[in-house]
Amino acid sequence: MYDLTIIGAGPAGLYSTFYAGMRDLKVKLIEYNSELGGKILFYPEKIIWDVGGMPPTPGATLIDQLVNQANTFDPTICTNEHIEKMVREPDGTFTLFNDKGDKHYSKTVLLASGHGIPVMQKLELEGADRFEVSNLHYTVTQIESFRDKRVLISGGGNAAVDWANELVGVAKEVIVCHRRHDFGGHEKNVAHMKSKVELRTPFQIKELHGELAAIDSVTLAHCDTQLEERFDIDAVIVNHGMKMDGCFLMEAGLELEADGFVRVSPCMETSQPGIFAAGDVTRHAGKLQLISGAFVEGATAVNGVKQYLDPAATKQAYVSSHNEKFKQRNQEIKIEHKHKDKRKKLEFT
Numbered sequence: 373m374y375d376l377t378i379i380g381a382g383p384a385g386l387y388s389t390f391y392a393g394m395r396d397l398k399v400k401l402i403e404y405n406s407e408l409g410g411k412i413l414f415y416p417e418k419i420i421w422d423v424g425g426m427p428p429t430p431g432a433t434l435i436d437q438l439v440n441q442a443n444t445f446d447p448t449i450c451t452n453e454h455i456e457k458m459v460r461e462p463d464g465t466f467t468l469f470n471d472k473g474d475k476h477y478s479k480t481v482l483l484a485s486g487h488g489i490p491v492m493q494k495l496e497l498e499g500a501d502r503f504e505v506s507n508l509h510y511t512v513t514q515i516e517s518f519r520d521k522r523v524l525i526s527g528g529g530n531a532a533v534d535w536a537n538e539l540v541g542v543a544k545e546v547i548v549c550h551r552r553h554d555f556g557g558h559e560k561n562v563a564h565m566k567s568k569v570e571l572r573t574p575f576q577i578k579e580l581h582g583e584l585a586a587i588d589s590v591t592l593a594h595c596d597t598q599l600e601e602r603f604d605i606d607a608v609i610v611n612h613g614m615k616m617d618g619c620f621l622m623e624a625g626l627e628l629e630a631d632g633f634v635r636v637s638p639c640m641e642t643s644q645p646g647i648f649a650a651g652d653v654t655r656h657a658g659k660l661q662l663i664s665g666a667f668v669e670g671a672t673a674v675n676g677v678k679q680y681l682d683p684a685a686t687k688q689a690y691v692s693s694h695n696e697k698f699k700q701r702n703q704e705i706k707i708e709h710k711h712k713d714k715r716k717k718l719e720f721t
């Protein structure tokens with residue numbers, strides 16, 4: 373019986389695992405994929421700039437750092453397991469069932485399951501799937517593979533804007549089409565993208581052309597006038613968002629928002645006592661659907677779990693440096709930093 377079982381090992385689940393250790397909880401983390409990292413696995417080469425205090429870092433490095441941190445208190449981590457069902461037992465504990473028929477037992481649950489099993493929304497054009505083996509992409513894992521190519525990006529969300537900006541200067545030409553005029557993402561990034569790419573709004577992909585197995589040109593159609601334009605293309609990247617896998621959440625009796633995301637209280641508790649949620653899976657008035665938001669929600673949820681299990685517990689963890697587990701490591705780090713400072717001074721003189 374675990375104090376807390378966390379479903380999903382993206383940024384929310386990994387950070388919550390670490391934080392649960394800080395709060396002395398016996399924790400288990402369960403992930404559907406064979407690798408940890410959640411959506412960051414979709415953008416291992418993208419440089420992440422907006423996590424507080426962290427220098428610009430590639431996605432893959434952030435995953436390594438999160439996994440290292442999550443392992444601080446030796447949690448149990450299970451991969452390749454799809455949790456399909458949660459049942460509240462008469463004693464108030466939970467039994468979780470995975471796709472292989474195995475069971476996990478826990479006093480509380482933290483949903484850090486993002487959009488569910490991440491499934492990219494596919495292009496709704498007949499026969500488009502035959503190009504998935506060649507040059508129709510739903511994610512960008514290697515920027516270099518687009519070097520000197522003419523790339524069409526379809527989509528208007530954060531990720532589409534980011535990929536467009538990453539590809540400018542690498543690809544020979546970047547064309548972005550979106551069915552609306554507005555783009556998601558930071559204003560600066562959107563402005564930068566608009567100044568660097570060939571933009572078509574409100575346009576959508578009407579047809580993919582390719583004699584052989586690869587797309588060689590694409591017809592775009594204006595959403596209002598139906599005016600068509602055809603572009604020669606070497607690669608198409610589609611980012612039309614992700615499908616939300618809400619069945620599992622609904623079956624658990626959780627109150628969901630209209631868009632299928634989980635409604636939470638200010639301490640990240642769902643409508644079901646003992647089930648908490650953090651990260652992209654939640655919706656609330658102050659929602660920040662970013663990695664840093666997932667961290668705050670994870671810590672808040674774990675503090676909620678702690679108080680749920682022990683109402684006499686303090687509302688939040690003491691500042692991290694006071695944790696017994698860190699005492700020796702704190703000393704080692706201080707010495708390492710002293711040596712570094714000395715070396716810097718010597719180099720300077």
Ligand SMILES: Cc1cc2nc3c(=O)[nH]c(=O)nc-3n(C[C@H](O)[C@H](O)[C@H](O)COP(=O)(O)OP(=O)(O)OC[C@H]3O[C@@H](n4cnc5c(N)ncnc54)[C@H](O)[C@@H]3O)c2cc1C
Pocket residue numbers: 379380381382383384385402403404405409410411412414415419420421422423453454455456484485486487488489490530531534620650651652653661662663664666
């Ligand atoms: C292309 C792209 C670029 C982005 N760039 C940035 C950026 O620069 N900065 C930023 O802050 N944010 C960025 N984001 C957003 C950021 O990645 C997400 O906000 C973040 O990953 C959310 O973390 P999470 O842990 O809540 O969910 P996720 O990362 O989605 O992780 C959820 C995990 O739960 C697992 N899971 C789901 N259901 C189950 C189940 N039933 N059983 C077992 N496992 C399950 C999934 O497999 C997944 O691994 C970007 C997103 C994308 C798509």
